[in-house]
Structure formats: structure tokens, C-alpha cells
Amino acid sequence: MGLLSEGEPLSWEETKKLADHVRKHGIRQFITQYKKLKERKKDVLYWGDEVEYILVKFIQDEKTVRVKLTASDVLRKLQQAENDCPNDHPTTWRPEYAAYMVEGTPGKPYGGLFAHFNLVESNMKLRREEIQKLLGPDEYPLSLTSFPRLGCPSFTDPIEKPSVTEGASHSLFFPDSAILGSHPRFKTLTRNIRHRRGEKVVINVPVYKDKETPSPFVEDFSPLGDDGEAKRAARPDHIYMDCMGFGMGCCCLQVTFQACNISEARSLYDQLTTLCPILLSLSAASPIYRGYLSDIDTRWSIISQSVDDRTKEEKGEVPLKENSFKIDKSRYDSIDSYLSCQGKPYNDIELVYDQELCQEMEDAGVDKQLSQHIAHLFIRDPVSLFSEKIHQNDEEDTDHFENIQSTNWQTMRFKPPPPNSSIGWRVEFRPMEAQLSDFENAAYVVFIVLLTRVILTYRLNFLIPISKVDENMKTAQKRNAVMEEKFYFRKDVVTDISPPEAAECMKNCDRVKCACIADEYTLMTANEIMQGKDDFPGLMPLINKYMNSMEIDVDTRCTMLQYLELISGRASGEFITTATWMRRFVMNHTDYKNDSVVSEKISYDLLTKCKQISLGEACYEMFPCFSTKTADNIPAAVSKSNAYLNQKVAKAVNGINES
Structure with missing residues (x-):
């Protein structure tokens, strides 16, 4: 969730008066850290995942499931166990937005050993078990992206009613008591965004x-x-919601990577950006909102709208007067610019940024491209500020920088090292939806981590104009996008610059204006991106080629192949996404009346099945019948892999420099 400063929260009016102070000192803090750490090199390629869980209670006699508002108590106990063994605890726990959510990560980051891929799923299982031990009868932690009846009457346990005139949100549907109360950040964000x-x-x-x-x-x-506000705001043929909780009350799956240096971090940031829409569509898991089937499959636009604090001026609905910028996107959206030199000519979106802050960074020695990125983030106001954190030492503190950095919730996040820390330059991959089982969540994590290794080893280039990534993000959210839509993707990923005439363009162009770049990408299905087409090798053959060139023990190789089989199957349609599975479950339910309504009984049966799947019950529609680290599966998996390699790898290796 980002920066978790504590203290006395300020009102929006108090925060507004200090917005320029926060921006000014936040930039100075960034400059200080940049100067100290820009030459830092040879950090280990650490990585780690974050999984968010929804606590639910099954009420058997009523055939009802409700979200359990006990996250504060559960989190306190989880963190106590962590604090008792600070240097040797396998899990780490952090608060999340809702009073029914907790976030878990591995206690220590994973490193460069292939054997670490064998630890991911087991650690996720351990996290789920640790939560379960603290829950009562018929209570369970679900790694569920969106609770189907969030905002419906009596959706919480204990049952709480919203207030339309008091509190932080004034929601018609979402009570403030469903916002985590043990940390002041969350209600402050809710209130200040509304104000x-x-x-x-x-x-x-x-x-x-x-x-x-x-x-x-x-x-x-x-x-x-x-009082008429909802009637005016709700659009016909749309499900209307009115609170930050509908977005930030969703769960996701995120992965953070530590790079060897700042240059590698910037490159990974860019290359992974183009993969965000693809992984969003492949992990789609949230088709139901406020008790209705929606016509989309992912949470992304819901969260984007839920934290959109732009005024009418900033949205361009009325002329600028009180505000400084017209801003095209919410604070939660896709990124607007690449950070590497290689990415510079693909920045075809006109970047809105604070020119004074940008100039201050450039004058201090920060390059223009990175300065513009930070100055773009800093067109936003702080929306959560604490009285104890107003005055800081810019040579040592970074809270003002992180205040604005961490409330720009984008598909990717570029993360400078914390002060006085052994942690290096990092990037965070943020688009994926939470999956029901630990096997699935581990598969997506291992896939994206493997892909970063392939990108760096073979110096792959996935870059396309940033505007096309934006179009892909919109496409990825559509119903069954993974099977029915196409995405813009680069034709030649193994050549550093293709075609050759683009080299001169990269030297001279700040914008994508020349035809050579327009010829570099085309529309592909998710399956074509994964498996290849024509002269495009495909991501899976490239990953398999990389694995085949490395020394990997048979147990780890089997585990990795099983994970890759799931991702391949989701792309090809052999396995359906969680969103498609949920939609089919609802529409085939005996109580469903073909009216888009997901009733209490349907939701109860759906979440009961979700619980069973998360406990290990097979669901052949969604993922293969594999058991990782099981010796009986190894010969079949390796045999299948070899056949796959013989078919695909020859095409993949053409032009790859294995040095």
C-alpha cells in the first residue's frame, strides 16, 4: 500500500496548504538520495512477491458469505510472531486498505538461485496457514481479487451500515467500518480524496x-x-459505486525486483511495462461488482476510478483557475513514460510535469528523462499527511518523497533505495490479479521473474510506443480479452534496434514521429505473444531456451515447467481465466435468472467452491493437474518439455546473442 507513516492525520484543507511544502522537500529528498546512490552497483538480483487476502466468514444456516472485519486483530498477531523473530521469520505482514484484508510477503527476498523457485508456493501456503490459525470456525482467507457482493446490504461481519452524511466516504454502500481503522492512513486517504x-x-x-x-x-x-448525487453520477447500463473501498478493497498479486544498478532498473521498468496489459488479461479474475455480473474481467478501471482525486479543472471539464495542470489520468493508471535511453523515442504521450521541479532536478545533475518522470508524479497533491511528518531532514528522510511517489499507483513503480539501507534500486510489477490457489499465484510470480532473467540475459527489446501500451491496457480489461482480443506487440524482440534505420531516430527524436518505429509492432493474440508466430519467437520458447542453457536440478525444472504450463494454457485457452470460470459458474447456477444478478445463494456457492480450490481441490478448467515437487510428475513433465523445445526453440534462437 506504500508509505505507512503514523501520527495525527491532517484534514484536506490543512494538507492542501502544505502541498507545495511536501513537493519542494520531496524533490530535495530525491535529489539527495540520487546523488548518494546513482553509482551504486553490483546489488544482488533479489525479488519477492506480495499476495493480498480477503477474510471471509461462511454462515452455513443462512447460505451467506460476508467479509470479516477483523484484519486489525489478525494483523497484530501475525506481526507479533514476526517481531518475536525479526531476523528469522519466513513471512512478513502489512496492513491493507480494508478491515477485511491483510497482505503477506516472504520474510526475506528470494535471490538468484533457481532453487528459490521451489520456495514460492510453499511460502504462500505457509502464509495462508498462518492466517487460518488466527481465524474462527467457518472463517477463511481467500486470495480473491474482488468480493462478489461488496457493497450489497449486510456484506460485512459484523453487519455494519454505511452513513451518507458522516465519516470518511459518505458512501451509499460501503461503511467506514469496512476501512481498516488501526492505521489512520486509509480513512485519511478516503476522506481527503473526496474533499x-x-x-x-x-x-x-x-x-x-x-x-x-x-x-x-x-x-x-x-x-x-x-440526495440526487448518485442518480446524476450513475450511467445507464452501468454498475455504480461511490467509494475508494470498491477499488482499494480489491486484492492483487505484485512482484518487486531489485536490479544490479540504476541503469538496469530503468531498463527493466521499461521492458516490463509492455507486458503489464498481457499479464493483466492472463490473470483476469474479477467479473463481479456489487452483486452484478459486469462486462469486464479485471479490477483495474475500478481502482482507477476509486482514487481519482482530480477536480473538474484537472479533468478538463472547466477552465483551469485554482489548479495548475490538466491531467489526463487518475493517480491509479498505466505509466506515461519510459525511463531508459532505449525507451526515449517511444515516449509518444505528451508528458505533463512540473517544469520548475524538473529544472531543479536537472540542475542538480539528474538526467532530463528521469527528472521529467519524477516531476510528472509530483503534479499530484499529497492526500495523506501527518502533523508529526511536516518538518523533516532532507539529507536523511524520504517521507515527503514517498508520500507522493507511493500514492501514484501505476502499472509499474520505479523505487529508489531507502536511506541508510542495504536495499538497492528496485522496480515493482503491479498489474496482476490475485488467483485462488497458491499454485496459480506462484506460477504467475515465477513466470514474470523468469522473464526478467531472459530479458537481461538475451537483451530482449519489447518496447513499443507508450500510447500503444495504453491501448493494450484498455483492451486487457475487456471480457475474455485473453481469447477474443489482440494486443500491440513488438515484432522483433531479439534485435536491439529493428529496423536498423531506427538507430538514427533514437539519437535525434524525443517523440515517435517516424515511420520506422510504426513498422516495429503489430497486433497479436495473447497466445501468439506467448508461443510465437511467423518470425516472432514467442516468450515461452525464449524462456525454455534460457532454461535449457542453465544448470537446473530436475526437481526445480519440473516445478518451473508446471508453472509455465499454466501460463501457456491460459494464453491458448486450454485453461480458462478465473474471471471466465466465475462468470460461467454464475451463469450455470440453478438460481441464476439470466438478469446479471449474483444473489446471496449464488455468491455463497461460488465462494465455497473458491475456498475448496484454494485448499487444493483440482479445477481442470483453470489449471493443470500438477503437484509441484512430486517425483511422479517429473518424467512426464520433462518429456513434455523436450517435445515442446524440439518444436519451438529453433525459431526462437535465431539472432539471439547468448553472450
């Missing part, structure tokens, strides 16, 4: 139009106490 924009957040998600869904689909919110 800054001058109204409640507006979330509209297209409803899935089934045979009996009303047309137009329009809800009456007056029984909930709507």
Missing part, C-alpha cells in the same frame, strides 16, 4: 447485458438515502 475532488468518487462499470437484464439498466438509489 479534494469536491464530491464523492464516481465508479461506473458496464453491466453484463444478459437476456433478462433490464434495458436500460438503471437503479433507484433513493431508498439508500441518495
Whole structure:
């Protein structure tokens, strides 16, 4: 969730008065750390994952499932065990936005050994077990992206009612008690985002139009106490939501990588950016919102809308007067610029940034491209500030920098080393949705980590214009996008600059203006990106080639192949995404009335099945019947891998410099 400073939270009016102070000192803090650490090299390639969990309670006699508002107590006990063994604890726990959520990570980062891939799933299982021990009967931690009936009447345990006139959110559906109360950051964010924009957040998600869904689909919110605001904000044929909790109350799967130096971090940031939409579509797991089937499969736009603090001026609805910038995106969205020299000519979006802050960084020796990136983040106001953190030592502290950095929730995050720490330059991969089972979550983590190793080893180039990545992000959220849509992707990923005439362009162009770059990419399906087509080798053959060139013990190789089989199967359609599986479950339920409504009973049965899958029950529609680190599976897996390699690798290795 980012910076977790504690103290006395300030109101929005108090925070607004100090916004320039935070920005000014945040930039100075960044400059100080940059000067100290820009030459830092040879850090270990550490990495680690973050999985978020929703605590739920199954009420058997009512055939109901509710979110359990006990995260504060559970987290306190989890952290106590961690604090008792600070240097030797296998898990780490942090608070998340909602009072029904916890976030777990490995106690120590994984390193460069292939054997570490064998630890990911077991550590995830341990995290789930540690939570489970602290829960009561019929309570369970689900790695579920979105609770299906979030915001419906009586969705919490204990049952809490929202207040439309008091508290942080003023939501018609989401009570403030469902926001984590043990840390002041979350309610402060909720309140200040609402105050800054001058109204409640507006979330509209297209409803899935089934045979009996009303047309137009329009809800009456007056029984909930709507004074007309919701009626004006809700769009026909859309599911309307009005609180940060609908977005930040979702769960995700994230991976952070430590690079060897700042240059490698910037390169990884760029290369992984192009993969964000692909992995979002492959991990799609959230088709249901506020008790209705939606016409999208992922959480991304919901969170984007839920924390959109832009005023009408900043959105371009009225002329600028009180604000300084017209801003095209929410604080939670895809990135707007690449950071590496290689990525510079692909920055075809006109970047909005604070020119004075940018110049201050350039004058201090920060290169223009990185200065513009930071100055772009700093067009935002701080939305959570604590009285104890106003005055800081810019030579030692970084809270003002992190205040704004960590509330730009984008697909990728470029993370400078913390002060006085052994931690290096890092990048965070943020788009993936949480999967139901530890096997699935581990598979996605291992895949993206393996891919970073392949990128660095073979010096792959996935770059396309940043505007095309934006288009891909919109495509990735569509219903069944992984099977029915195509994504812009680079044709030649193994040649550093292709075609050759682009080299001169990279020297001279700040924008993508020449035809040579337009010829570098084309539309591909997710399966073509994964398996290859024509002269494009495909990501899976490249990964298999890399694995085949390394010394990997048979147990680890088997584990990795099983994970890759899941990802390949999701791309090809052999295995359906969690979102497609959930949609089918609802639509095939005997109580479903073809009206897009996900009732209490349907939700109960769906989440019961989700629980069983997370406990190890096979679901052949969604993932292969594998058991990692099981000797009986090794010969079959290796045999399958060899056949796969014989078919695909020859095409993949052409042009690859294995040095």
C-alpha cells in the first residue's frame, strides 16, 4: 500500500496548504538520495512477491458469505510472531486498505538461485496457514481479487451500515467500518480524496447485458438515502459505486525486483511495462461488482476510478483557475513514460510535469528523462499527511518523497533505495490479479521473474510506443480479452534496434514521429505473444531456451515447467481465466435468472467452491493437474518439455546473442 507513516492525520484543507511544502522537500529528498546512490552497483538480483487476502466468514444456516472485519486483530498477531523473530521469520505482514484484508510477503527476498523457485508456493501456503490459525470456525482467507457482493446490504461481519452524511466516504454502500481503522492512513486517504475532488468518487462499470437484464439498466438509489448525487453520477447500463473501498478493497498479486544498478532498473521498468496489459488479461479474475455480473474481467478501471482525486479543472471539464495542470489520468493508471535511453523515442504521450521541479532536478545533475518522470508524479497533491511528518531532514528522510511517489499507483513503480539501507534500486510489477490457489499465484510470480532473467540475459527489446501500451491496457480489461482480443506487440524482440534505420531516430527524436518505429509492432493474440508466430519467437520458447542453457536440478525444472504450463494454457485457452470460470459458474447456477444478478445463494456457492480450490481441490478448467515437487510428475513433465523445445526453440534462437 506504500508509505505507512503514523501520527495525527491532517484534514484536506490543512494538507492542501502544505502541498507545495511536501513537493519542494520531496524533490530535495530525491535529489539527495540520487546523488548518494546513482553509482551504486553490483546489488544482488533479489525479488519477492506480495499476495493480498480477503477474510471471509461462511454462515452455513443462512447460505451467506460476508467479509470479516477483523484484519486489525489478525494483523497484530501475525506481526507479533514476526517481531518475536525479526531476523528469522519466513513471512512478513502489512496492513491493507480494508478491515477485511491483510497482505503477506516472504520474510526475506528470494535471490538468484533457481532453487528459490521451489520456495514460492510453499511460502504462500505457509502464509495462508498462518492466517487460518488466527481465524474462527467457518472463517477463511481467500486470495480473491474482488468480493462478489461488496457493497450489497449486510456484506460485512459484523453487519455494519454505511452513513451518507458522516465519516470518511459518505458512501451509499460501503461503511467506514469496512476501512481498516488501526492505521489512520486509509480513512485519511478516503476522506481527503473526496474533499479534494469536491464530491464523492464516481465508479461506473458496464453491466453484463444478459437476456433478462433490464434495458436500460438503471437503479433507484433513493431508498439508500441518495440526495440526487448518485442518480446524476450513475450511467445507464452501468454498475455504480461511490467509494475508494470498491477499488482499494480489491486484492492483487505484485512482484518487486531489485536490479544490479540504476541503469538496469530503468531498463527493466521499461521492458516490463509492455507486458503489464498481457499479464493483466492472463490473470483476469474479477467479473463481479456489487452483486452484478459486469462486462469486464479485471479490477483495474475500478481502482482507477476509486482514487481519482482530480477536480473538474484537472479533468478538463472547466477552465483551469485554482489548479495548475490538466491531467489526463487518475493517480491509479498505466505509466506515461519510459525511463531508459532505449525507451526515449517511444515516449509518444505528451508528458505533463512540473517544469520548475524538473529544472531543479536537472540542475542538480539528474538526467532530463528521469527528472521529467519524477516531476510528472509530483503534479499530484499529497492526500495523506501527518502533523508529526511536516518538518523533516532532507539529507536523511524520504517521507515527503514517498508520500507522493507511493500514492501514484501505476502499472509499474520505479523505487529508489531507502536511506541508510542495504536495499538497492528496485522496480515493482503491479498489474496482476490475485488467483485462488497458491499454485496459480506462484506460477504467475515465477513466470514474470523468469522473464526478467531472459530479458537481461538475451537483451530482449519489447518496447513499443507508450500510447500503444495504453491501448493494450484498455483492451486487457475487456471480457475474455485473453481469447477474443489482440494486443500491440513488438515484432522483433531479439534485435536491439529493428529496423536498423531506427538507430538514427533514437539519437535525434524525443517523440515517435517516424515511420520506422510504426513498422516495429503489430497486433497479436495473447497466445501468439506467448508461443510465437511467423518470425516472432514467442516468450515461452525464449524462456525454455534460457532454461535449457542453465544448470537446473530436475526437481526445480519440473516445478518451473508446471508453472509455465499454466501460463501457456491460459494464453491458448486450454485453461480458462478465473474471471471466465466465475462468470460461467454464475451463469450455470440453478438460481441464476439470466438478469446479471449474483444473489446471496449464488455468491455463497461460488465462494465455497473458491475456498475448496484454494485448499487444493483440482479445477481442470483453470489449471493443470500438477503437484509441484512430486517425483511422479517429473518424467512426464520433462518429456513434455523436450517435445515442446524440439518444436519451438529453433525459431526462437535465431539472432539471439547468448553472450
